[in-house]
């Protein structure tokens with residue numbers, strides 16, 4: 030995996046968060062990573078601030094021998110921790126902004142680096 034860019038720009042236009050499929054509004058600072066995946070695909074990971082803030086919680090539940098993690102792992106973490114005493118609030122907030130109605134053709138599954 031080769032990282033080509035790892036920046037935190039301010040959005041000029043609306044983007045879609047790769048982790049929750051929600052919107053990143055113009056003016057919002059987000060995390061953008063451009064990399065070549067293990068499969069050789071040019072991949073752009075865009076992540077809203079709120080999802081970036083819970084990255085560590087999700088990462089702790091992921092097997093890092095795997096090829097990174099993304100939307101599916103975020104969603105699985107949120108569903109598993111919805112009633113958790115410490116992480117429940119963050120999990121419910123994720124589920125609240127999660128856009129499950131976005132068609133997959135519009136939102137290709139993007140995986141974050143391990």
Ligand SMILES: [Zn+2]
Nearest residue numbers: 046049077080
């Ligand atoms: Zn997000």
